[in-house]
Structures are given as structure tokens and as C-alpha cells.
Amino acid sequence: MDSLQTLVSWIKDSGNIVFFGGAGTSTESGIPDFRSAAGLYREQHNSPYPPEVMLSRSFFMSSPDIFFDFYRSKMIHPEAKPNGAHLLLAELERGGKLKAVITQNIDGLHQLAGSRRVLELHGSIHRNHCMDCSLPYGLDQVLAIKDIVPSCPACGGIIKPDVVLYEEELDHDVLMESVAAIAAADMIIIGGTSLTVQPAASLITYFRGRHTVLLNGEPTPYDHKADLILTDRIGEVMGRIQKLL
Numbered sequence: 001m002d003s004l005q006t007l008v009s010w011i012k013d014s015g016n017i018v019f020f021g022g023a024g025t026s027t028e029s030g031i032p033d034f035r036s037a038a039g040l041y042r043e044q045h046n047s048p049y050p051p052e053v054m055l056s057r058s059f060f061m062s063s064p065d066i067f068f069d070f071y072r073s074k075m076i077h078p079e080a081k082p083n084g085a086h087l088l089l090a091e092l093e094r095g096g097k098l099k100a101v102i103t104q105n106i107d108g109l110h111q112l113a114g115s116r117r118v119l120e121l122h123g124s125i126h127r128n129h130c131m132d133c134s135l136p137y138g139l140d141q142v143l144a145i146k147d148i149v150p151s152c153p154a155c156g157g158i159i160k161p162d163v164v165l166y167e168e169e170l171d172h173d174v175l176m177e178s179v180a181a182i183a184a185a186d187m188i189i190i191g192g193t194s195l196t197v198q199p200a201a202s203l204i205t206y207f208r209g210r211h212t213v214l215l216n217g218e219p220t221p222y223d224h225k226a227d228l229i230l231t232d233r234i235g236e237v238m239g240r241i242q243k244l245l
Helices: 003-013 057-062 064-075 084-094 109-113 139-143 172-184 200-206 234-244
Strands: 017-021 098-103 118-120 123-130 136-138 159-163 187-191 211-215 228-230
Touching: 003 211, 003 228, 003 234, 017 084, 017 172, 057 064, 084 098, 084 109, 084 234, 098 172, 118 172, 123 139, 136 139, 172 200, 211 234
Parallel strands: 017 098, 017 187, 098 118, 187 211, 211 228
Antiparallel strands: 123 136, 123 159
16 A cells, blocks of 8 residues: 555544644645745845844834835735645545644635634734734735835724744644644644744644654654655645545
């Protein structure tokens, strides 16, 4: 039995699957990842600051104009559509097999594909709020504001995206719900992540189920713990699985 057929058989036998995903889940939707050879951190930018600095809380507070210029041009992809990975996960949830999607992504493509229980460790570009009066704003509302630094029409405060920046802590409730979902799962599928970003990557250590599956194009620090590793493009793999189920 080849690797793909093995994974299909495990999915059929499982009743509590959790998917843990990273930026590689969305690259086939046209959204660049961060750390691969073609990733965002290796691109040439007009700014003299590296992305890790521009995406920090302190930089956001001190230089919001540079932050938003980078954020709008590199982090927001409103034209992106779900790929085969997002679509299969939504189908598995509808069928009662998949209990949670835990994602490091901020793009909202899992919800767009139809997934309902999506635990967003790093927040979402689709949620924004005024830092002064806390009024919420959707992505379309923010994009409609032509100023580089979006300000609240109600009070004039800066509108901040609800994404977790460097120097900020992850949401405690989301973390605890993710731990509980992973600990209860009988199978975990880890896809499109280098498993190097902490504390998110350490969450998979709570898994106590039967099968650990890794779908990633490059080696990860957890490869030795995987029961099955597939290195093909995750959207293509998931699309083939969908046809076999």
C-alpha cells in the first residue's frame, strides 16, 4: 500500500482528526509563505527593515506608516481562493471526521472553504479594531480607507488588525482550546508548516493518538515522530485524497 492509500485508510478509520497547518497550506492559493527559499522573509523589500522587525508590536507603535505599507502589500491577499487542502478539510468536518482546524495562518481561507471550527493561533486579517474606542472593522472596511494608516471614522484612533505580532502573546483561550482538541484527537495531520514557530509548534506535543501525518515539502524537527510523511504539494495531495475517499 502506498503512502496516499495508507493515509486514505487512516482517515476512513478515524473519528477524531485534527489538522494543524501553517503558511504552506495557502501557497497554492497564491499566498507566499515565510521561511521557504521563495518565502516572504527572503524577498527583496523597499524597506531597510527585515519583516520580523516590521511585524513587531514595538515597530507597529513607532512606525505605523511603514508597518501598514508592508502589511497591505505583502500580508493581505483578498483575491486568494481556497485550494484542495482547504476544501478537503471542510468536507471532512462536514462528514464528522475532522473536529478542528488549528492554523497559524491569518488569511481566513479555511472559513471561506466552509470550515466552521477554525482555531486561529495568530489571528485574522478579517478582524480589525480601533485601538482607542474598540469598534470592530472588517477587512473590506479597512481596505476602503485610502490613508496608509487606517483611522477610525468614529474617533480617529488607529485601526489595528487582529493579528498576533512579534512581542505579543497568543490568545490564551485559543491556545487552551487547541491543546484540548489535539489531546483528544485519534489522528493529527500536520501540513504546510516548518514547525519552528513557537509556541505554536509545541502544541503538537500534546497529541496522544494513533497516527501522526506530516505533509510538508521540507524536513521539520518533528519528522522522526511522524508515522507517515508526504512531501508533495499539500493542495495536490489533498485533492487526490478527496477523490479516493
